[in-house]
Amino acid sequence: MSESTQQAAADEREVDVVVIGGGSTGENVADRAHRGGLEQVVLVEDELVGGECSYWACMPSKALLRPTAALAAARRVPGAAAAADGELDVAAVLTRRTSFTSDWDDSSQVQWVEGAGLELLRGRARLDGPRRVVVTASDGTTTTLVARHGVVAAVGSTPSEPPIDGLDGVPHWTSREATSATSVPPRLLVLGAGVVGSEMATAYRRLGAEVTLVAGSAVLSAFEPRAGELVADALRAEGAEVVTGSRATAVERDGDDGEVRLTLDDGRVLVGDELLVATGRKPRTGDLGLETVGLEAGQALDIDASGLVAGVDGRWFYAAGDVTGLAPLTHMGKYAARAVGDVLAARARGEATDEPAPWTPYATTALRQAVPQVVFTDPEVTSVGMTAQQARDAGIDVRAVELDLSVAGSALQADGYTGWASLVVDEDRHVLVGATFVGQDVAELLHSATVAVVGEVPLERLWHAVPSYPTISEVWLRLLESYGL
Ligand SMILES: Cc1cc2nc3c(=O)[nH]c(=O)nc-3n(C[C@H](O)[C@H](O)[C@H](O)COP(=O)(O)OP(=O)(O)OC[C@H]3O[C@@H](n4cnc5c(N)ncnc54)[C@H](O)[C@@H]3O)c2cc1C
Ligand SMILES: NC(=O)c1ccc[n+]([C@@H]2O[C@H](COP(=O)([O-])OP(=O)(O)OC[C@H]3O[C@@H](n4cnc5c(N)ncnc54)[C@H](O)[C@@H]3O)[C@@H](O)[C@H]2O)c1
Numbered sequence: 001m002s003e004s005t006q007q008a009a010a011d012e013r014e015v016d017v018v019v020i021g022g023g024s025t026g027e028n029v030a031d032r033a034h035r036g037g038l039e040q041v042v043l044v045e046d047e048l049v050g051g052e053c054s055y056w057a058c059m060p061s062k063a064l065l066r067p068t069a070a071l072a073a074a075r076r077v078p079g080a081a082a083a084a085d086g087e088l089d090v091a092a093v094l095t096r097r098t099s100f101t102s103d104w105d106d107s108s109q110v111q112w113v114e115g116a117g118l119e120l121l122r123g124r125a126r127l128d129g130p131r132r133v134v135v136t137a138s139d140g141t142t143t144t145l146v147a148r149h150g151v152v153a154a155v156g157s158t159p160s161e162p163p164i165d166g167l168d169g170v171p172h173w174t175s176r177e178a179t180s181a182t183s184v185p186p187r188l189l190v191l192g193a194g195v196v197g198s199e200m201a202t203a204y205r206r207l208g209a210e211v212t213l214v215a216g217s218a219v220l221s222a223f224e225p226r227a228g229e230l231v232a233d234a235l236r237a238e239g240a241e242v243v244t245g246s247r248a249t250a251v252e253r254d255g256d257d258g259e260v261r262l263t264l265d266d267g268r269v270l271v272g273d274e275l276l277v278a279t280g281r282k283p284r285t286g287d288l289g290l291e292t293v294g295l296e297a298g299q300a301l302d303i304d305a306s307g308l309v310a311g312v313d314g315r316w317f318y319a320a321g322d323v324t325g326l327a328p329l330t331h332m333g334k335y336a337a338r339a340v341g342d343v344l345a346a347r348a349r350g351e352a353t354d355e356p357a358p359w360t361p362y363a364t365t366a367l368r369q370a371v372p373q374v375v376f377t378d379p380e381v382t383s384v385g386m387t388a389q390q391a392r393d394a395g396i397d398v399r400a401v402e403l404d405l406s407v408a409g410s411a412l413q414a415d416g417y418t419g420w421a422s423l424v425v426d427e428d429r430h431v432l433v434g435a436t437f438v439g440q441d442v443a444e445l446l447h448s449a450t451v452a453v454v455g456e457v458p459l460e461r462l463w464h465a466v467p468s469y470p471t472i473s474e475v476w477l478r479l480l481e482s483y484g485l
Contacts, residue, residue, distance in 0.1 A: 011141075011142060011143045011144055012143075012144040012145075012146065013143065013144070013145055013146070014145075014146045014147075014148060015040040015041070015042050015119075015145055015146070015147060015148070016033070016038040016039060016040040016041055016147070016148050016149050016348070017030070017033050017038055017040070017041045017042070017147055017148075017149050017150050017151070017152065017344055018042050018044065018125070018133045018145045018147045018150075018151045018152070019033075019041065019042070019043045019044065019151075019152045019154055020044050020125040020133065020151065020152065020153050020154060020155055020288070021044070021045065021051065021125075021153065021154035021155040021156055021284075021321070021323075022043045022044070022045030022049040022050070022051065022109075022113070022120065022154075023050065023051020023052060023053065023154060023156050023321065023333070024050070024051055024053045024054070024321075024330050024333055024334055024337075025051070025154040025156070025320050025321030025322070025330075025333035025334060025336065025337045026043055026045070026051070026152070026154035026321070026337070027043065027049070027050070027051075027109070027112075027113065027337075028333075028334045028337035028338060028341065029152050029154055029318075029320055029337040029340050029341045029344075030043045030113075030116075030118045030341065031116050031118065031341065032337065032338050032340075032341025032342050032345070033149075033340075033341040033342075033344045033345050034116065034117055034118055034341075035341075035345075036341060036342055036344070036345020036346065036348075037345050037348070037349070038149060038344065038345050038348055040119065041117075041118050041119065042118070042119045042120075042121050042145055043113060043118050043119065043120050043121070044121045044122075044123060044125040044133070044135050044145075045120065045121075045122060046122070046123060046124045046125070048104065048106040048109075049106040049109040049110050049113060049120065050106050050109040051156055052156055052157075052322075053330045054101065054102075054106075054109065055101050055104050055106075055180075056101075056175060056176040056179045056180060057175060057179065057330075058330050059100045059101060060097050060098075060100060060101050060179035060180060061175075061178075061179050061196075061199055061200065061203070061376070062100075062376055063093075063096055063097040063099075063100040063101075064093065064094075064097050064179070064200075064203040064207070065199060065202060065203045065376045066376075067088065067092075067093045067096070068088065068093070068202070068203060068206035068207065068378075069376070069378055069440075071084055071088055071206075072206070072378055072440075073414065073440060073441070076414035076415050076416065076417075076440070077414060077415065078415060088206065088207065088208075090184060090207050090208060093207065094181075094182060094183075097179075101180070104180070121135055121143065121145075122137060122138070123135040123136050123137040123138065123143070124136050124287075125288075126287065126288060126289035127151070127288060127289035127290065127292050127293055128144065128289055128292055129292050129293065130293060130312075130313070130314060130316060130317075131146055131147045131148075131150075131151060131314075131316050132144060132145070132146055132147075133145045133146075133147065133151055134289075147316065148348075149316070149344055149347065149348045150315075150316045150317070150318055150344045150347075151316060151317055151318070152307075152318045152319065152320065152340055152344070153285070153288065153301055153309070153317070153318070153319040153320075153323055154319070154320050154321045154323065154333070154337065155283070155284045155285065155288060155321075155323050156283075156284050156321060156322045156323060157281035157282060157283050157284055157322035157323065157328060158281065158282060158284050159174040159175060159176075159277065159278075159279075159280075159281055159282075160279065160280045160281055160282035161174075161277050161279060162247075162248070162279050164248050164249060164250060164251055165249060165250035165251070166250050166251045166252050167251050167277070170251050170252065170253045170260065170275070171253065171256050171257065172251075172253075172260070172274070172275040172276070172277055173274055173275060173276040173277070174276070174277060174278075175196050175200070175276075175278060177276075178196075178200045178204075178276050178278075179200075184204060184207045184208050184209050185204075185209055185272070185273040185274035186209060186210065186273050187209065187210045187211075187212075187271065187272040187273045187274075188201075188204045188209040188210070188211050188212075188272055188273070188274050188275075188276060189212050189214065189260060189262050189270055189271075189272035189274070189275045189276070190204075190211060190212065190213045190214065190275075190276045190278060191214050191215075191248055191262065191275065191276065191277045191278065191279060192214075192215055192277065192278035192279035192280070193213050193214070193215030193217070193218070193219040193220065193221075193228075193232075193242070193244065194215075194220065194221070194222065194278065194279075194280065195220070195373075195375050196278035197213060197215065197276070197278040197279075198213070198219055198220055198231055198235075198375060198377050199375060199376055199377055200276055200278065201213040201235055201240055201242075202231075202234075202235065202376075202377045202378060205235065205238050205239065205240045206238070210239070210240075210272075211235075211239075211240040211241070212240070212241040212242075212243065212270050212272065213235060213240060213241070213242045213243065214243045214244075214246055214248060214262070214264065214270065215243070215244050215245075215246075216245070216246065216247045217244065217245070218232075218244050218245070219231050219232040219235075219242065219244060220375065220377075220381060223375075223381055223383055223387065223436065224383070224387050224388065224402075224422055224436045226402070226420050226422070226438070227381045227383070227420070227436055227438045228381075230379055230381075230418065230419075230420060230438050231375075231377045231379065231381060231438075232244070234377070234378060234379060234418075235377075243264070243268075243270075246264040246265060246266055246268070247264065247265045248262050248263065248264055248265075249263050249264065249265050250262075250263040251263070251275065253275075259271060259272070259273065260272050260273065260274065260275045262275060281322065281328060282298070282300075283298070283299065283300040283301065283322065283323045283324075283325060284322075284323060285297060285298055285299060285300070285301065285323060286298045293312050293317060294311060294312060294313070295309070295311055295312065300323065300324060300325030301319035301323050301324050301325075302324070303318070303319050303320075303324050303326070303364075304355050305355050305356050305358070305362075305363040305364055305365065306318075306339060306340070306343045306352070306355060306356050306362050306363065306364070307319060307320050307324075307336055307339060307340035307343065307364060308355075315347065318340045318343075318344065319340075320333060320336035320337045320339075320340045321333035321336065321337065324336070324367075326367045326368065327367050327371040329371065329373055331372070332366070332367060332371055335364065335366060335367070336364045336367060339356075339361075339362050339363060339364045342361065342362055343356070343362040346362065359454075366454060369385065369453075369454075370384055370385050370450060370453045370454045371384065371385070372384040372446050372447070372449075372450045374443045374446060376443070378440060379418060379419060379438050379439045379440055379442070380437075380438070380439065380440065380441070380442050380443050381436070381437075381438050382436065382437045382438075382442050382443055382445065382446040382449075383434070383435065383436040383437075383446075384434065384435055384446060384449045384450045384453050385424065385432065385433050385434035385435065385449075385453045386424055386433050386434040387424065387434060387436070388400035388422070388424045388434070390434070391424050391426070391433050391434060396426050396428075396433060397426065397427040397428050398424055398425065398426065398427065398433075399424075399425045399427050399483070400422055400423065400424050400425070401422065401423050401425070401479055401482045401483045402420065402421065402422035402423075402482075403420070403421060403422075403475075403478055403479065403482055404418075404419065404420055405417070405418075405419025405420055405421050405437065405438070405439045405442070405472070405475050406419070407470070407472065407474035407475050407477075407478060408469060408470035408474060409469075409470045409471040409472040409473065409474050410439060410440075410472050410475070412470055413440060413441055413472060414440050417439065417440065418439065419437070419438050419439025419440070419442065419472075419475075420436075420437075420438040420439070421435075421436065421437045421438070421439075421475045421478075421479055422434075422435065422436045422479075423435050423479050423480075423483070425459065425483065429456070429458075430458050430459050430460070431452075431453075431456045431457065431458060431459065432449070432452050432453050432457070432459070432462075433453065434453070435449035435452070435453065437449070437475070439472070441472065442472060445472060445473060445475075448465075448473065448476070459480065459483065459485060460485070462476075462480065463480055463485050
């Protein structure tokens with residue numbers, strides 16, 4: 001027992017489960033474990049209950065994007081366009097965004113936690129050896145929890161920034177400032193053209209900023225290459241500058257909020273009034289006490305199919321959500337959370353002792369095989385499963401079919417509709433292992449592809465899933481025809 005734990009011994013309590021992190025993932029683990037029959041489930045949260053998604057990620061970012069997408073959509077439909085020729089009301093957009101974050105107040109989520117029968121403990125949690133968690137409250141008092149059935153790390157991730165000369169000393173935006181800003185900078189530099197960079201470049205361009213998007217790679221390089229090309233084309237068409245294949249080497253700023261100058265590896269210097277660094281995320285495990293259970297501080301937590309962390313003795317330490325480095329998305333964190341909460345309850349009853357088989361109730365198979373994602377740029381980019389290249393790299397005998405998205409439904413949706421779609425087929429099994437749709441309003445098309453991938457529906461049977469006319473879903477028919485059905 002460490003010195004800090006000895007001091008806190010008077011406050012030591014045994015409980016069923018400790019969930020560290022009250023974000024969307026942690027809330028769901030705790031709820032499922034409790035519903036499964038575990039009475040004393042303690043949720044430990046250091047900041048706002050609800051985590052990144054509610055306050056600085058999904059909700060506010062989509063709230064910034066949605067009004068601009070609605071306006072752009074109306075302007076693409078003659079007749080409606082005439083009624084939509086005014087200016088975007090930026091103040092109203094920001095106000096609505098703030099309402100979606102409940103003004104960064106977590107009272108309603110706290111109410112939900114309490115109503116669900118969970119115990120909320122405010123403070124910073126640290127592991128202190130197997131099954132032990134020391135929680136330090138903001139006034140310095142500590143509580144030691146000893147978990148009978150398990151400890152779950154659902155601590156999320158934080159921005160990861162590249163080593164750029166001067167960056168540490170220059171105040172700049174991360175996704176938190178970009179999603180909570182109270183005004184729009186006249187000129188915004190965005191470093192990183194992944195999901196955060198592409199979405200925020202779209203939002204801020206449409207809110208009136210001059211935007212320059214810079215990436216070492218192509219835009220949205222984790223997706224099919226055509227998806228990123230179409231998003232880059234659209235951003236350029238709306239007046240943003242898109243610089244790909246360039247790395248930033250140095251940054252400087254006049255004072256704390258003056259002009260920012262970003263130097264690129266080809267010598268160019270970009271100038272802006274604000275800089276958003278959106279170059280990926282890292283697991284929030286730097287100060288979690290991982291070394292007290294034989295793991296390395298700062299590492300992503302490697303999990304088995306039931307969420308059990310690899311490299312730790314005994315069956316008590318689980319992880320879910322961004323901290324695992326797998327599919328850092330709210331819906332996938334919650335999917336993993338359901339499995340972990342359920343398996344904790346099952347194992348407390350003496351059931352589910354082995355690692356679960358793929359696609360069985362306690363398994364998180366989709367985390368590795370069928371991750372759906374929507375990027376809310378315009379065009380939207382949606383994908384599930386593997387890109388053609390990823391499938392080839394995995395040794396699958398692949399055939400990819402792709403086409404421009406142009407069907408009666410898309411023509412009706414918007415004049416000049418621009419879109420693209422592809423299917424990645426495993427030729428041995430004749431099933432889909434991946435799909436991508438790009439275009440306005442394709443987000444709702446994605447779940448059909450997810451069902452096809454997860455269900456391993458043979459193409460010959462998929463042929464009988466007839467898309468309604470005239471909808472954008474008709475692209476499914478065109479894709480299957482292109483395949484040769
Ligand atoms: C700008 C942006 C937009 C995004 N948009 C989307 C989207 O549209 N759709 C989507 O699916 N995903 C989106 N994501 C990803 C999504 O936000 C994350 O995948 C999700 O929030 C992860 O949830 P989590 O519960 O694992 O982690 P978090 O939400 O980060 O929650 C972890 C919680 O743990 C707490 N915590 C950490 N360490 C401790 C500790 N030691 N003690 C106590 N508490 C601790 C933190 O305070 C935090 O509340 C977006 C991300 C960003 C950055
Ligand atoms: N709609 C959504 O689902 C949504 C929205 C936002 C974020 N997210 C989640 O958040 C995660 C993090 O997003 P992100 O955009 O921060 O990361 P990301 O991994 O998607 O993209 C990082 C980008 O930074 C670039 N980059 C890295 N180092 C660089 C350097 N030194 N110089 C220039 N460019 C550099 C990369 O080339 C890439 O374009 C995503 O993986 C996603 O899961 C999801």
